[in-house]
Amino acid sequence: MNIDGVLLNDSFSPVMRRLVESRGRAYSARFERELLSQPQHVAARWAADELGGDAEQLLKEYFALREEYVQEHPVHMLDGAAELLATLRALQVRTVCYGGLDRSHFARHLGEFAHCFDAPGYVCTNDFRPGIREITELFGLRHDQVLFIDDVARVAGTARERGTAFIGHPGESGHGYQRQLMETAGVRHIVGTLWEIDETLLRTVDAEAAAGRIWG
Structure with a gap:
């Protein structure tokens, strides 16, 4: 994520x-x-x-x-983020967080939830954005075994190229064009809030990825 x-x-x-x-x-x-x-x-x-x-x-x-x-506008966790992390833990899937700033950003704002992530917990992708290939390889997985949740359509485009599952969260007003760009990129699952990423959606995406239909 x-x-x-x-x-x-x-x-x-x-x-x-x-x-x-x-x-x-x-x-x-x-x-x-x-x-x-x-x-x-x-x-x-x-x-x-x-x-x-x-x-x-x-x-x-x-x-x-x-x-x-x-x-x-102080940095804060989004509504539903803690609950999403709890859902992922309950499903026993390996979870990692990534972004363009260094690890101190993660430690400062998500440190109390560090136990919800698997090693290394956070990956700084500034040197290799968007980072889909590198993060997938870090976990030793195939591209069709990974789900990325991101707010930027560029990441979606790379996910599509590699056959990787993707959920778009274009979210807040600052991303004025990301929903439109995600739709153009063919993203099937776009959510407005994190509450929409529940067990049902995650299992749906997992089944579509297993059947090779995530971008079909």
Whole structure:
């Protein structure tokens, strides 16, 4: 499961919108498609080409804006996240969390739930986003034996290429275009809240994956 936008509130795409609009540009699906779930240096270079300026300086500006944003909108677990983790534990499936920030982000905001995850608990994917291949290989599994739950359509596209099960959680207002992009990518299961990811849905996805119909 992705950490920001699935288990925690999204504190990244709303900041992207602020940054883009502060440069006098209209925020669009194109920006979300090119910037989300990319390594930081890749996203920064693309943004610099579009918005002007130095990529490194733009990245610093982005994280400064994020610090302001989280003062207004503190990072917190999303409604239903604890219950979803409990459901996964009850089903005895191996569970790991991943995201683009370092492990301290996981420890700070999900540390009390660390027992709900299997080793290594958290995987930083900044160097190899979106990370589907690397996380799957970390567990020694085939791509059709893994389910990813994410809020970004880019991850869905990679999951489809590899025949990996996927549940989309486009969620909050910051991801203004992710539901649309997921639908275009052919995601079958898109939820508005984590409460929708219950045992019934998980077993449905598992059966579809076993039958090779998750993207069919």
